[in-house]
Amino acid sequence: MRLPGFQAPRSVLALTLGVTSALWITAPFRVAPGLIPEARAAQDTPPAIATGAHGVPDSFADLADRLLPAVVNVSTTQTLKASSDDEDGEEEQGPQIPDFPRGSPFEKFFHDFMNRQNAPNSPPRKMQALGSGFIVSADGYIVTNNHVIRHADKITVTLQDNTTLPAKLIGHDDRTDLALLKVAAPQPLPFVTFGDSDTARVGNWVLAIGNPFGLSGTVTAGIVSSRSRNIDQGPYDDFIQTDASINKGNSGGPLFDMHGAVIGVNTAIYSPSGGSVGIGFSIPSNEAKGIIEQLRKTGKVSRGWIGVRIQDVTQEIADGLNLKPARGALLAGVEPKGPAAKAQLATGDVIQQLNGKTIEGRALPRLIADLPVGSQAHLTVWRKGKTIDVPVTIGTLPETDTDSGSDEKPKKPGAPKQDKTLDLGALGFSAGAITEDTRKQYQLSDSQKGVVVTGVTDGGPASERGLKPGDVVTEVQQTAVNSPAELRKGIEAAQKEKRRSVLLLVHDSDGLRWVPFPLDGNAR
Incomplete structure (x- = not known):
């Protein structure tokens, strides 16, 4: 799932990402003599700041000359069939009709042309896409983005x-958007190596x-703009943000540090216009290294899993x-x-360590x-005021998510009888x-327990937190509730304890989640 402004990887040119520029201060800051007489001595010998960072290079030319031979162009060809669906249930789409004035000759021409192209008996169409990649071994292994080669018939x-x-194609990983290719070359190829992305500092x-x-x-330069960015691409988001200029076609290309090591794989951009605006995102090399090694050995990726649904611990929670x-991962389901x-x-x-x-x-x-x-x-777990150590054996992430509540039917709004x-x-x-009436009214399962939400006030706290009629409150302050009286009792107990908020565990169409409500008034 991409943020608004991200370019969809289905476009003719593959998605890429962006980078910014930096303002570099080379001289220490000094206070003008005489402004603060007491500090005059300190002004003459300002303290040195040890940063360990590189100064402004005179040129990137030597570094670029060394790295360019290991960066490649990745082009793909995909056959589009009329009115076919891909494996994700999305209809394959080619070029769209331009927005010509209604009734104009151009509109009719393109309309007729596209109809012929999409006719059931029309010959298959081919779509080409471009992206980037980089060689990581002399025998021809190449790293790129999965969305660059997705559904390709020819690479x-x-x-x-x-x-x-x-x-x-040796293997691909949808969750991190990485893929590994292999080419056969008559002689050893120039290659680059992964560096330690944890050493990449902002700036x-x-x-x-x-x-x-x-x-x-194409070579562009910038700085590391931020670290550990979550852009809602998936559960493993930990992107490096950069302002080095990246555009369509840069997807899968490398992000290098000043030693020539790959510290990121350019994967996404934020762009309202479709071009670079200086906000690009790269998969950190320390995440990519393990994925690529697994793809090289087995062609697939196995991940650790313990089977929990979590929420960030906010201040309200x-x-x-x-x-x-306020820290840790609150378990909303097991x-x-x-x-x-x-x-x-x-x-x-609450898992804290x-x-x-x-x-976090x-x-x-x-x-x-x-x-x-x-x-x-070993997990350090906070449980009802006490901290305990819980050993857990790491399992294998299932191919499909098995979160509880995933098979719940949509609930119909309305008041129960x-x-x-x-x-x-x-x-x-x-x-x-x-x-029995509410089970039928909201299509609740026979095993569902708790108290059902029957009405939500527009603009009220519950509405702002996404509650809907048919949602079910199963716990208050980590205590199970099965009647309206128990729900009231739990809320009143939190008020007597002078809690700032009360926590409700709510089962909705997406599963379980904890919902905090401020206690700045009395529940009626």
Whole structure:
């Protein structure tokens, strides 16, 4: 899933990403003499700041000369069949009709042309796409993005000296958007190596090399703009943001540090216009290295998994739990037969450390995925005010997600036919007991327990937090509730404890999630 402004990888030219520029200060800051007499001595000898960073280079030419031969152009050909669907259920689409004035001769011409192209008996059409890649071994292994070669019938690699070679797909990984190709060359090929992306500091110089708009061997320079960016591409987002200019066709190309090591694989851009605006994203090399090595050995990727659904611990959630500081991964669900369930982890637990290292909630899936299957990890878990150590054996991530609630049917809005409902005016919703009528009304499963939401006030706290009629509250403050009276009792208990917020565990069409409500008023 890409942010608004990202270019879809289905376009004729493959997606690439962008980079920025930096303002570099080479002289230490000084206070004008006489402004602060007491500090005059200190002004004469300003403290040196040890950064370990490279100064502004006179030129990137020597570095570019060394790296260019290892960067390649990746071109693909895909056969489009009329009215066919791809494996994701998306209809294959070629060029669209330009927006000509209605009734103009041009509109009729293109309309007739496209109709002939899309006719059931028309010959298959071919779509070509361009991207970038880089050689990582002398025997011809090449790294690129998965979306560059996705669904390709034919892959061709063009070297810096214009040598063209057919490429074979060794393996690909949808979740990280990486792919590994192999070419057979008559002689050893120039190659580059992965560096340590953890050493890339914000402000460090970087080079991006690729084929924007098919212009092979284009070199751009910029800096690392930010680290650990989450752009909602998937559960393992940890992108390096850069302002080196990247455009369509740069996808799969390398991001180099000043030593010539690959610290990132350029993958996405934020661009309202479709061109580079200086905001590009690269997969860190420390994530890519392990993926590429697995693809080289087995052609596929195995990931660690413990079977939990998590949420970041926000300040509101921490206030509801009386947890300080607001940090960790709050468990909103546990897969019944997964490793976490076998380790007796439970909904409402907060994982704060993994193998002794403090974690943020959204980083947990990526960190677990990097652990070897079958190894044992130690989780530091906060549970109802106490901290415990929980050993868990890492399992293998299933091919398809098995989150609970994924097979739930959509719930229909509307008020159930029952008399007794609890009006929680301060929280902005009303709730009632689950009866045979409410099960039918909202298509709840026979095993569903809790208290069903029967109404939501427009603009109220519940509406702002996404609650809908038919959602089910299963816990309050980590205590199960099965009646409106128990729901009221749990909320009142939180108020008596002078909690700033109360936590409700809500089961909606997407599964379980914790929802914090501020307690700045009284529930009625």
